[in-house]
Amino acid sequence: MRAAAIAQPNIALIKYWGKRDVVRNLPAVGSISITLRDLFTEMRVQLDGALTDDQLTVNGEPDTGLLPRLSVCLDRVLGQDRDPACIESHCNFPIAAGLASSASAFAALTIAAAAAADRSLETSELASLAGRASGSAARSLYGGFVELENRADDIAVRTLRAPAEWPLTVIIAITASEAKAVGSTEAMEMSRKTSPFYSSWIEQQPHDLATARDAIRQKDFAKLAAVSEHNCLKMHSIMWASRPPVVYWNSATMACLGTVRDLQAQGLGVFFTMDAGPQVKAVCLPDHAAQVSEALAGTVGVVDLMESGLGEAARRITTP
Numbered sequence: 460m461r462a463a464a465i466a467q468p469n470i471a472l473i474k475y476w477g478k479r480d481v482v483r484n485l486p487a488v489g490s491i492s493i494t495l496r497d498l499f500t501e502m503r504v505q506l507d508g509a510l511t512d513d514q515l516t517v518n519g520e521p522d523t524g525l526l527p528r529l530s531v532c533l534d535r536v537l538g539q540d541r542d543p544a545c546i547e548s549h550c551n552f553p554i555a556a557g558l559a560s561s562a563s564a565f566a567a568l569t570i571a572a573a574a575a576a577d578r579s580l581e582t583s584e585l586a587s588l589a590g591r592a593s594g595s596a597a598r599s600l601y602g603g604f605v606e607l608e609n610r611a612d613d614i615a616v617r618t619l620r621a622p623a624e625w626p627l628t629v630i631i632a633i634t635a636s637e638a639k640a641v642g643s644t645e646a647m648e649m650s651r652k653t654s655p656f657y658s659s660w661i662e663q664q665p666h667d668l669a670t671a672r673d674a675i676r677q678k679d680f681a682k683l684a685a686v687s688e689h690n691c692l693k694m695h696s697i698m699w700a701s702r703p704p705v706v707y708w709n710s711a712t713m714a715c716l717g718t719v720r721d722l723q724a725q726g727l728g729v730f731f732t733m734d735a736g737p738q739v740k741a742v743c744l745p746d747h748a749a750q751v752s753e754a755l756a757g758t759v760g761v762v763d764l765m766e767s768g769l770g771e772a773a774r775r776i777t778t779p
């Protein structure tokens with residue numbers, strides 16, 4: 460009745476923003492992401508009939524903030540008549556700061572919970588369950604370049620390319636480490652209900668997905684860079700134009716965009732993307748990573764840098 464799993468966060472290049480079904484947490488659009496290698500969340504789940512309630516520690520400290528969402532996820536995987544769970548989470552990067560910590564958390568929890576109850580589920584079933592908890596979590600069940608497609612009544616997720624086939628490097632410029640003020644779930648709904656750009660976003664997404672899919676198939680970095688930056692800026696434009704506006708960027712976010720533009724002008728293979736937070740993820744060719752890292756480290760307002768290659772799917776691990 461005890462099991463553990465590890466999952467890496469993923470960074471969307473073609474973004475999921477908006478839901479077509481809030482109750483089932485089904486996305487309004489498909490998305491394409493890259494799974495990281497060096498950032499991780501490890502989840503240990505022990506089902507224990509002697510407990511009265513679920514319990515959670517995050518990096519060794521008791522935590523109640525995320526517990527209700529984790530409990531609902533456990534109910535979905537194991538049924539509501541399950542035993543209470545003792546959950547231990549370990550994460551090596553800032554939580555809730557726009558670094559996809561919920562994606563790795565729910566992907567790892569789904570696998571660990573099923574394993575703790577000795578249930579063997581297909582990866583596609585685990586992805587659907589993780590996606591019900593957090594849309595982006597479904598993609599962390601797969602490694603490398605990952606596409607999430609909308610199907611009639613559910614999602615379908617698959618790897619487009621294994622990480623070893625096109626190894627890119629991601630440099631993450633941390634520009635603020637506190638948790639974000641508005642969560643992505645809430646911000647998405649504000650966008651859907653109030654942003655005048657939302658319907659164009661939905662209309663154009665198939666075109667961006669097709670372009671990115673082609674770029675990944677052809678390993679065309681310039682093509683992937685152009686469509687990823689465009690898609691990211693469109694997503695943020697929707698948020699800026701919603702009422703109330705949602706602006707996740709700070710002045711250092713803008714400064715990092717300037718740094719990436721300068722590096723591109725010098726001929727380096729690098730592009731930016733940002734999610735529901737102020738951090739800038741610079742995706743680059745491995746040969747250019749050192750120069751990208753140095754330039755971002757010297758950008759005003761950058762407080763820390765993290766670097767990662769592309770990684771494998773979430774998986775069960777053995778606990779000591």
Ligand code: DP6
Pocket residue numbers: 470471473474475476484490561592593594595596643644645733734735
């Ligand atoms: C900007 O997966 O966190 O990172 O399904 O409401 O939990 P919920 O949303 P979440 O949203 C991710 C939004 C994004 C883009 C992306 O990862 O595709």
